[in-house]
Amino acid sequence: xxxxxxxxxxxxxxxxxxxxxxxxxxxxxxxxxxxxxxxxxxxxxxxxxxxxxxxxxxxxxxxxxxxxxxxxxxxxxxxxxxxxxxxxxxxxxxxxxxxxxxxxxxxxxxxxxxxxxxxxxxxxxxxxxxxxxxxxxxxxxxxxxxxxxxxxxxxxxxxxxxxxxxxxxxxxxxxxxxxxxxxxxxxxxxxxxxxxxxxxxxxxxxxxxxxxxxxxxxxxxxxxxxxxxxxxxxxxxxxxxxxxxxxxxxxxxxxxxxxxxxxxxxxxxxxxxxxxxxxxxxxxxxxxxxxxxxxxxxxxxxxxxxxxxxxxxxxxxxxxxxxxxxxxxxxxxxxxxxxxxxxxxxxxxxxxxxxxxxxxxxxxxxxxxxxxxxxxxxxxxxxxxxxxxxxxxxxxxxxxxxxxxxxxxxxxxxxxxxxxxxxxxxxxxxxxxxxxxxxxxxx
Numbered sequence: 069x070x071x072x073x074x075x076x077x078x079x080x081x082x083x084x085x086x087x088x089x090x091x092x093x094x095x096x097x098x099x100x101x102x103x104x105x106x107x108x109x110x111x112x113x114x115x116x117x118x119x120x121x122x123x124x125x126x127x128x129x130x131x132x133x134x135x136x137x138x139x140x141x142x143x144x145x146x147x148x149x150x151x152x153x154x155x156x157x158x159x160x161x162x163x164x165x166x167x168x169x170x171x172x173x174x175x176x177x178x179x180x181x182x183x184x185x186x187x188x189x190x191x192x193x194x195x196x197x198x199x200x201x202x203x204x205x206x207x208x209x210x211x212x213x214x215x216x217x218x219x220x221x222x223x224x225x226x227x228x229x230x231x232x233x234x235x236x237x238x239x240x241x242x243x244x245x246x247x248x249x250x251x252x253x254x255x256x257x258x259x260x261x262x263x264x265x266x267x268x269x270x271x272x273x274x275x276x277x278x279x280x281x282x283x284x285x286x287x288x289x290x291x292x293x294x295x296x297x298x299x300x301x302x303x304x305x306x307x308x309x310x311x312x313x314x315x316x317x318x319x320x321x322x323x324x325x326x327x328x329x330x331x332x333x334x335x336x337x338x339x340x341x342x343x344x345x346x347x348x349x350x351x352x353x354x355x356x357x358x359x360x361x362x363x364x365x366x367x368x369x370x371x372x373x374x375x376x377x378x379x380x381x382x383x384x385x386x387x388x389x390x391x392x393x394x395x396x397x398x399x400x401x402x403x404x405x406x407x408x409x410x411x412x413x414x415x416x417x418x419x420x421x422x423x424x425x426x427x428x429x430x431x432x433x434x435x436x437x438x439x440x441x442x443x444x445x446x447x448x449x450x451x452x453x454x455x456x457x458x459x460x461x462x463x464x465x466x467x468x469x470x471x472x473x474x475x476x477x478x479x480x481x482x483x484x485x486x487x488x489x490x491x492x493x494x495x496x497x498x499x500x501x502x503x504x505x506x507x508x509x510x511x
Contacts, residue, residue, distance in 0.1 A: 083215065084216075087215040087277055088224055090276040091224060091228070092228040095224070095225065095270075096235070097269045099229050101168075101262075103236025103240060104259045106240070109343040109344070109346050109347045110243060112327070113329055114253075116330050119187055122330065122455050123448065123454075124187070125327070126326055126450055126452075127191070127448065130443070131191055133198070133443040135199040136202040136436070137437060137440045138437065139199055140205050142203075143433070144430045147206040147429035152279050153207040153211040154277050157204045160204040163196070164197050164200035164267075167196050167197040168193075168260050172257045172258070172259070172263075175256055176261070179253055206432045210432075211277065213420045215278070221420070222363060223366060226360070226365075229354060229413075230356070230359040231355075233352070233354035236347075240345075243347065244348075247343065248341045307422075307495060312439060314494065315415075315435075315439055315442075316487075317484075317486045317487030319446055320442045320446050320483035321446075323450035324450060327476065328400060329343050329346060331388075334470055346397060346398070349402055354408070357410070361373055365413055369500075371491065371495060373413060375492050377411045380406050381484045382485060384400050421498045449479075454473055454476055456472070
């Protein structure tokens with residue numbers, strides 16, 4: 069049933085607190101879930117147990133990122149026309165969560181699988197999970213842009229991520245205990261299963277959203293016209309296009325994230341339990357900085373937040389380059405995940421500020437598709453640099469060449485610097501400008 073504009077506004081207002089709370093809890097438990105298989109530590113460590121190739125380790129986040137961003141453009145038109153986005157989201161979100169259960173069960177009950185076969189299963193499962201998440205992303209962002217006011221989104225993303233990080237500290241402590249006391253691969257099996265359980269709790273909160281129907285304004289655009297007009301959306305929104313270019317450079321600057329743990333093993337010979345300790349440092353950083361940056365971004369804008377986060381990313385690269393001992397990696401992780409907290413808030417909400425709610429799926433999908441290239445290249449280039457570039461020093465303890473990591477950190481810093489310059493001086497704050505031109509106006 070189509071509501072009048074006045075009735076729709078009343079419904080949004082009536083359920084505003086409820087929707088803020090359930091979405092905050094959804095993100096909280098999703099963040100907690102992912103802390104059990106933290107990408108830069110536990111997941112990287114598990115992948116490195118299955119292969120000695122840094123390039124293959126880097127392929128894991130590449131597959132996840134690509135599988136998440138590429139389906140978004142395919143679903144944006146459908147999501148844009150749906151009066152209620154929630155039901156599409158509920159259907160695909162269960163598929164997004166299911167693969168983590170069978171990865172854990174396979175590791176637990178069939179531990180003798182050949183490492184490369186298990187690597188292939190891991191890669192396929194993560195691809196399926198991330199792909200389902202990408203299918204639902206345009207509908208999810210569009211739903212949030214309807215039910216959560218713009219001046220509360222930074223608060224919601226910040227507090228939920230911080231709460232998930234604080235809870236995740238307990239999860240990281242449990243992971244450290246399992247890594248220290250249980251034989252390989254049981255700690256990883258339990259980590260994936262705990263991830264699945266928390267994701268199911270998150271799923272329940274997704275389903276509790278109260279979203280009133282709102283039909284998209286204007287005539288429906290055929291699939292052929294929709295695809296034909298997409299390049300025109302970028303042309304008619306030059307500030308959005310410049311934002312995407314700057315984001316691409318910054319993403320290339322994040323290539324080192326997947327390799328800090330195996331760098332620590334190669335450079336300092338740390339034990340596996342160090343992965344859980346770094347996870348704790350990362351989660352503590354997110355717990356402190358996410359709500360702080362979320363509140364500040366509500367006042368200063370998301371463009372400022374991206375610039376500040378890029379400076380933190382640059383500082384992390386500088387610190388890891390001069391680190392004389394493994395303990396310095398705690399500081400690196402604090403900086404990296406403070407930057408990650410800011411980038412997460414900005415990436416969640418920035419496309420909403422370039423457009424009206426009805427156009428959010430298209431802008432979200434365009435953002436995801438355009439940045440797919442740097443998202444794919446960043447960890448692969450990082451892995452290639454580690455495997456193939458050397459300053460002449462030999463490998464430590466039979467591991468990859470340490471100088472390859474150092475070169476990668478320098479390259480990442482240069483990309484981050486270029487991204488900061490592009491974002492600072494070539495992108496205007498969209499919050500104070502008129503909404504961008506969507507599909508309907510891109511004829």
